[in-house]
Amino acid sequence: MFTIRKGIYMKVTKETIEYVANLARLKLTEEEKEKFIRDMENIISYVDKLNELDTSEIAPTDHVIPINNVFRDDEVLDSYPKDKMLMNAPSKENGCFKVPKVVE
Amino acid sequence: MEYEIIIGLEVHVELSTKSKIYCSCTTDFGGEANTHICPICTGMPGVLPVLNKKVVEYAVKAGLAANCSIAEYSKQDRKNYFYPDLPKAYQISQYDLPLCQNGYIDIEVEGGAKRIGITRIHIEEDAGKLMHDENETDTLIDYNRCGVPLIEIVTEPDMRSAQEARAFVESLRNILQYIDISDCKMQEGSLRVDVNLSVRPKGQKEFGTRTEMKNLNSLRSIVRAIESEAKRQIEVIESGGIIVQETRRWDDQKGISYSMRTKEEAHDYRYFPEPDLMPVVVDEKWKEEIKRSLPELPDARRKRYISGYGLPEYDASILTGSKALADFFENAAVKSNNPKAVSNFILGDVSRILNDKGMEAEDIPFPAEYLARLVKLVDMGTISTTIAKKVLEIMFEQEKDPEAIVKEEGLEVVSDEKALIEVVKKVISNNEKSVEDYRKGKDKAFGFLVGQAMKETKGKANPKLLNKLLKEELEKKNL
Known part of the structure; x- marks a missing residue:
């Protein structure tokens, strides 16, 4: 949906906002949509500034901390008590988390 | 018009590590609901996942066994989607830098061997189990499987029939069992297959539009689903319709597949690098270490059975088609001077009895050495082949060695x-x-x-x- 190319300022449309809001499960009013069009355009044009730099010689940053291979050994420890895990669930039944019916 | 079927597979395999991929909860199957979970695998705020080293080793093993190149540098990514089987609202997977790429597996098809390309193998976490009740308005969730390590194996669209897809899954399963990284039990969901399928008129270069079928939990349902979906697509095209790219669910009981989404929902997973997990570097030394730990693979074993034990190609193929059967054969063969006779017993009476009892080679109740001794009794003329069959039946019923059975039942050859x-x-x-x-x-x-x-x-x-x-x-x- 977004492709930010060098030197081209992305035009954010109402459809873009609605699409992103849908992916994030957000319900926006018409006023909010208008506001987010402007906000997002600002954000994108700000980030777009970076495209003015020549980064062809720079490797992509996959992680900001320069550490690799942080592992744990394959050892089993006790899980949490079921009651504790379900304690904050808004809805539960028969030791299970309960949500409104989802059918895929 | 004649059509060609194009099939690519995505195979999810649960790894047989003891603990989960990012936390120390057990991976044991079948525990009471929500008793194998903790704040990490349920994605509570503020927790920090740490990668299980064995998961990397197992995935690299799979990659090496499938002739892949192993990435020296790979990372994990978040795949974002809202579905309650994942409490975090994202799955940790690998996007653009998977652990293994560009491999292949050779399968046996009519008219010889065929090479099936492996696009990639990456690591990811399994999701929880949703229980839908037909009459209720709710869905219940058990998160025990959440965070169980998976590898996803993606093939090239190289298969052209249901039989080829079946042969591939069988070969793959056999290899994974040989390298002992998964129990590959399809009925328990530890090996799951999604089928990508399209059809095109024979001779056409471009692929047609493909559909994806999920929920295939047996070899039989893979074959049936492929045959049914190919037929459906051809019928749509023949009647002037067009194929819609979609995910379909196979209903094995009804023998039909149906579209899983009524309204077209965008598959936009907004992958981004997982900030909580560090990149994985598999250097040459580590890779070599893992390579050395690999056992002999089915193909090499088959060739050795032919050259080493003098078995016919047919015997060697069937025996090595199951690791348990091959192990049993080999343990008996080294203790006997007559590997061909051992093979004959296994392919004949042992297989027949296993079939009758609905057992697998793993379930043979006596040690392989007993079979070697049974063969010896025949070779020495102590019992006849007919009697040997009888003794074998008894060996499946009672915990006795063949000599004891022969003696107790008075089965020795009468040469008086x-x-x-x-x-x-x-x-x-x-x-x-x-x-x-x-x-x-x-x-x-x-x-x-x-x-x-x-x-x-x-x-x-x-x-x-x-x-x-x-x-x-x-x-x-x-x-």
């Missing part, structure tokens, strides 16, 4: 001449008609008399000696 002459005399006097026929030159009659004598000794007579004595007695009568 005196005793056998008595039997022969009895048979001759009881079957005058056949004796008459024999004198008139009917060879068949001789066979019948041998059979009667065998029956009399309950199959235990030394056949060579019995033949000789019977002939002698009949000649005497002739005089």
Whole structure:
């Protein structure tokens, strides 16, 4: 949906906002949509500034901390008590988390 | 018009590590709901996942066994989607830098071997189990499987029939069992297959639009789903329609697939690098270490059975088609001087009994050495082949070695001449008609008399000696 190319300022449309809001499960009013069009355009044009730099010689940053291979050994420890895990669930039944019916 | 079916597979395999991929909860199957979970695998705020080293080792093993190149540098990513099987609202997976890429597996198809390309193998976490109740308005969730390590194996669209797809899954499963990284139990969901399928008129270069079928949990349902979906797509095209790219769910009971989403929802997973997990570097040294730990793979083993044990191609292929069967054969063969006879027993009577009892090779209740000893008893002439079958049946029922069974049941070959002459005399006097026929030159009659004598000794007579004595007695009568 977004492709930010060098030197081209992305035009954010109402459809873009609605699409992103849908992916994030957000319900926006018409006023909010208008506001987010402007906000997002600002954000994108700000980030777009970076495209003015020549980064062809720079490797992509996959992680900001320069550490690799942080592992744990394959050892089993006790899980949490079921009651504790379900304690904050808004809805539960028969030791299970309960949500409104989802059918895929 | 003639159509060509194009199939690519995505295979999810649960790894048999003891603990989960990012936390220390057990991966045991079948525990009480929500008893194998903790704040990490349920994605509570503020927790920090740490990668299980064994998961990397197992995935690299799979990659090496599938002839992949192993990425020196790879990372994990978040795949974002809202579905309650994942409490975090994202799955940690690998996007653009998977652990393994560009491999292949050779499968046996009609007319020889065929190479199926492996696009990639990456690591990710499994999701929880949703239980839908037809009449209820709710869905219940058990998160025990959440965070169980998976590898996803993605193939090239190289398969052209349901049989090829089946052969691929069988080969893959066999390899994964050989390298011992998963139990690959399809019925328990530890090996799951999604089928990507399209059709095109024969001769056309471009692929048609593909559909994806999920929920295939047996080899049989893979074959049936492919055949049904190919037929459906061809019918749509023939009637002037177009194929919609979609995910379909296979209903094995009804034998049909149906579209999983009523309204077209965008698959926009907004992958981004997982900030909580550090990149994985597999250097040459580590890779070599893992490579050295790989056992002999099915293909190499098959070739060795032919050259080393002198088995025919057919025997070697079937035996190595299952690791448990091959292990059993090999353990028996090294203890016996007659590998071909061991193979004959396994492919014949052992397989038949397993089939009858609905058992797998893993379930054979006696040690392989007993089979070697049974073969030896036959080779030494202590028992006949017919009796050996009987002893084998008993070995499946009782915890006894073959020698003990032979002794207890009194099954040794009778080579006592005196005793056998008595039997022969009895048979001759009881079957005058056949004796008459024999004198008139009917060879068949001789066979019948041998059979009667065998029956009399309950199959235990030394056949060579019995033949000789019977002939002698009949000649005497002739005089």
